[in-house]
Amino acid sequence: MKKTTICLTVLAALSSNLAFAGDFIAPKVYGDIQGQVRLEDNKDYTAEIRLASIGLKGMHKTDLVNVIYNLEGEYSDSDNANNDDLTISEAKLILKNKTFGGMFFGMGTVGTYVDLYSQVDIFDSNNMHPSSASTLFRQGYKGSNQIAYISPSYKGLSFKLALVSPDDENDANIDILGLRVIYRTDNFSFIVNRAEMDEKFIPTGYVRTAVATSYKLDNLYVAGLLEHNVDDPKGDSNAYAVSTSYQLDQVTFKLGYQAKQYADDVAKENEALYLANVSYAVDKHFSVYAEVAESAKDTLNDNINLGLNFKF
Helix, strand or coil: CHHHHHHHHHHHHHHCCCCCCCCCCCCEEEEEEEEEEEEECCCCCEEEEEEEEEEEEEEEECCCCEEEEEEEEEECCCCHHHCCCCEEEEEEEEEEECCCEEEEEEEEECHHHHHCHHHCCCCCCCCCCCCCCCCCCCCCCEEEEEEEEECCCECCEEEEEEEECCCCCCCCCCCEEEEEEEEECCCEEEEEEEEEECCCCCCCCCEEEEEEEEEEECCEEEEEEEEEEECCCCCCEEEEEEEEEEEECCEEEEEEEEEEEECCCCCCCCEEEEEEEEEEECCCCEEEEEEEEEECCCCCCCEEEEEEEEEC
């Protein structure tokens, strides 16, 4: 309850000051609530609030830097880590200078997810968020104690250097060292990321490399990702994903395929996951969807989800 009180107090305080005079730019208040009925193999059906969030985000301009900020509270019936409580899910600052680049500080959704995995993680129910956690990737969705440098973009090319330390008691100041190269245009992206874990954080010295690309042409979107895991305590592996969507007026169709192949010396079966989703946007705030997920090797539970999503 302590986190709930802090989160609600801060959000309320910020919301009450949206009309400052001068060059202050009022933050945007946003929210999202998703409810669904889930039919899952080996389980009773569930009617749940899969995810609900409310937050503030915005930018404050100064002569030296622009300050970009985001604070968000989150609740989920299906995220056991939250214990059915409202938690702070995002708390971050970015200091950005057009000439020298930017610095990121905070906790919440990790940059590797935002830049790479989100391109294929486009489904409503079966995705990488902790309330779902039903994909084949090893990359995590959230992180804490993150610092990153973001270079200026030159003709679509930029890079990021990230230092992440979720464990502050293991005598390693940098638990995860990440380096990312990004090329992005209006309708195309190609991104490479390497993350190296300190041996004091993961004794094997685990290294994860990922490559993602996406392309958009009118109403068609296609994305692909490869994740390569070396010295992984859960077994060396490659994970592949392809996702596509097509929008026809207010209806969007999505298809996805994920595969995970383990190294020869790992005593695990290779895995595959098929995903299909159709959604209908009633308007810009409200949509409904149906989604099916089928695991070829039954390593994940097959499921059917009927849901609605309201955003503001």
